[in-house]
Amino acid sequence: MKKAKRKATNPLFPIKVEKLKQTLEDQFENSTDLSFTIFENAGQKLAVFYLSYQVNSERIENTLLKTLLESQKEWTVESVLNEVPLNTGQKMDKLEELLTNLINGHVFVYIEGEKQVVSYLMLNIEQRSLTKAETESVVIGPQVAFTESLVTNLNILRWRMRSKDLVFEKIMLGKRTPKEARLIYLKSVANETDVNTMRQRLQDLEVDEVEDANVLMQYVEDSSLTIFPQFYSTELPDRASYAINKGRVGVIVENSPAAILAPTTFFSFFESTEDLYMRWNAGSFLRVLRFISMFxxxxxxxxxxxxVTFHYELIPTQLLISIGQSRANVPFPPIFEALLLELLIELLREAGARLPTKVGQTIGIVGGVVVGTAAVQAGITSNILIIFITISALASFTAPSYLMGTSIRVLRFPMIILAGILGIMGIVFGISFLIIHLLRLTSLGRPYLTxxxxxxxxxxxxxxxRFPQQFQGKRFLSFRPKDRVRFNKKKANEKKDIDE
Known part of the structure; x- marks a missing residue:
C-alpha cells in the first residue's frame, strides 16, 4: 500500500515527448478532444497540449503559440514563464495534478528534457446572461439571480459585499468528477465553530460527484431523514449577502445557480428579502400572514x-346543513374525498411545472376549473371541500422557500389520514409529533426552532x-457571531435638527 502511494506521487518528468503523448492518450482513452502538438526548433522538442473544448483556442494562437514560435531564445521553463505575457503560469511535475488541471481548462507547455511542465489557465467559460430568479420571485428589490458560472457568482457577491473580511475559501468536491466549491463567510463576523463545521463536512465528503448545490445540501445537512430542509437554498445574491453579513456561512458550487446558507432556522424559510425593502409594519404583516398561511x-x-367524520357538534348548524346538502350525493367517505382532491391538486401543479410555460399555465387554470366542476356535478366530491382544498393550496404557495412549501404540501397527506382515522385526537397526535420532531432538529449544530x-x-x-431598523442594532445572537453589534443603537435613535 505504501509503495503504491509513493509511486503515485513520484514526478512524471523528465520524459520523452512521444511517451508523454502516449501516457495522456491512455489516460483519456484516446479522446478526440485531446490536442497534442509537437514543435521543433534547433534540435529542441516542445509539446503544447490541452483539451480543445475546454480552452479558448484564439487566445492560445495569439498569445501563447505566437510568443513561443517567435522567440529567439533557447526554450526553457524559465524562458517560457518570462516571455509569455500571461500571469497564470505555474510549474508542476505530478501526473495527477496535470490531469486535474487539464480537465479544468489549463494549457500545458513541455520542453523535452525539463523536469517540470508549464501550465496556463485558458478556460473557455460558457455561461448564460444574468436573469431574474425562477424559484424566488420578488416585486421590490434586486432582481438579478445567480447563474451556473462560479466566476460570475463570485463577482456578484464581491460586487455586493465590498469588504476586506470577505473570505472565498476554495474546496474541491467529488473524487471522480471534481467540482470547485467556495466556502464564503465574513472573517470578522462569522462564528468560527460554524465555519469549521461546514468546512469539515465539505472536506470529509466522499462521493464521486456533486451534481448541484441542492444535492450537496442533502449530503452535509444534519439529518437526512426529515422532510424539513435544514439549510437554505437561494438563487438571490442579495439574500445570500444579507445572510453572510449577519454572520452565516455560504457555499456555492460550480455549475449550480444556487447558494447554500447555514445555519438557518425554521422561521428563516418564511422570511423574504422584500420584508427588508418595504415599511416595517407592512413587512411584519406579510411575515405573520405567511405563518398563518402555513397553519x-x-x-x-x-x-x-x-x-365531518367524527365531530359534527363543532360545526355551526347553518354550515352543517350546507355541508350535508353538498355531500348528499357523494358516495365516498370524507378522508377518501379529501385525499383524492389533494392528489388532483398536486397532479395539476406538477403538470403545470413540467410543461412549457404557456401550456403549463393553461393546464393549471383550465384543468382545475374543468375537473373541479365535473367532479362536483358527477357527485364524486362536494363543492365546500373544493373551497377548502383550494384555500389550503393557495396558502402553501405563500412560503418564499420552494423547499419548505413542498414540505408543507406533503405534510397535509399524513395529517388528513390521521384526522380521518382518529378525528381531533389524530390531529393533536400529528401536531405533537411535528413539534417534538422540530425540537430535535438542528442546523449546522444550532437548534432549528431558535x-x-x-x-x-x-x-x-x-x-x-420585523421591527424598524433602528431597533435592530444587534445581529442574530442565537448563532453567536463574533461581532454582535451591527450599528450603534443610541446614535441611530438620535434626532438631529437639520440646521445643526
Missing amino acids: ISVMLTPMYVAA PIYPFRMVDLNKVLI
Whole structure:
C-alpha cells in the first residue's frame, strides 16, 4: 500500500515527448478532444497540449503559440514563464495534478528534457446572461439571480459585499468528477465553530460527484431523514449577502445557480428579502400572514375531515346543513374525498411545472376549473371541500422557500389520514409529533426552532415580526457571531435638527 502511494506521487518528468503523448492518450482513452502538438526548433522538442473544448483556442494562437514560435531564445521553463505575457503560469511535475488541471481548462507547455511542465489557465467559460430568479420571485428589490458560472457568482457577491473580511475559501468536491466549491463567510463576523463545521463536512465528503448545490445540501445537512430542509437554498445574491453579513456561512458550487446558507432556522424559510425593502409594519404583516398561511395549509383540510367524520357538534348548524346538502350525493367517505382532491391538486401543479410555460399555465387554470366542476356535478366530491382544498393550496404557495412549501404540501397527506382515522385526537397526535420532531432538529449544530427553543427574547424581533431598523442594532445572537453589534443603537435613535 505504501509503495503504491509513493509511486503515485513520484514526478512524471523528465520524459520523452512521444511517451508523454502516449501516457495522456491512455489516460483519456484516446479522446478526440485531446490536442497534442509537437514543435521543433534547433534540435529542441516542445509539446503544447490541452483539451480543445475546454480552452479558448484564439487566445492560445495569439498569445501563447505566437510568443513561443517567435522567440529567439533557447526554450526553457524559465524562458517560457518570462516571455509569455500571461500571469497564470505555474510549474508542476505530478501526473495527477496535470490531469486535474487539464480537465479544468489549463494549457500545458513541455520542453523535452525539463523536469517540470508549464501550465496556463485558458478556460473557455460558457455561461448564460444574468436573469431574474425562477424559484424566488420578488416585486421590490434586486432582481438579478445567480447563474451556473462560479466566476460570475463570485463577482456578484464581491460586487455586493465590498469588504476586506470577505473570505472565498476554495474546496474541491467529488473524487471522480471534481467540482470547485467556495466556502464564503465574513472573517470578522462569522462564528468560527460554524465555519469549521461546514468546512469539515465539505472536506470529509466522499462521493464521486456533486451534481448541484441542492444535492450537496442533502449530503452535509444534519439529518437526512426529515422532510424539513435544514439549510437554505437561494438563487438571490442579495439574500445570500444579507445572510453572510449577519454572520452565516455560504457555499456555492460550480455549475449550480444556487447558494447554500447555514445555519438557518425554521422561521428563516418564511422570511423574504422584500420584508427588508418595504415599511416595517407592512413587512411584519406579510411575515405573520405567511405563518398563518402555513397553519391553514396544514390544518384546514384535516379539520374538515375530522369534523365531518367524527365531530359534527363543532360545526355551526347553518354550515352543517350546507355541508350535508353538498355531500348528499357523494358516495365516498370524507378522508377518501379529501385525499383524492389533494392528489388532483398536486397532479395539476406538477403538470403545470413540467410543461412549457404557456401550456403549463393553461393546464393549471383550465384543468382545475374543468375537473373541479365535473367532479362536483358527477357527485364524486362536494363543492365546500373544493373551497377548502383550494384555500389550503393557495396558502402553501405563500412560503418564499420552494423547499419548505413542498414540505408543507406533503405534510397535509399524513395529517388528513390521521384526522380521518382518529378525528381531533389524530390531529393533536400529528401536531405533537411535528413539534417534538422540530425540537430535535438542528442546523449546522444550532437548534432549528431558535429563538423559540431555546427561548431568546432579544432575537424575537428578527423572526416573527420585523421591527424598524433602528431597533435592530444587534445581529442574530442565537448563532453567536463574533461581532454582535451591527450599528450603534443610541446614535441611530438620535434626532438631529437639520440646521445643526
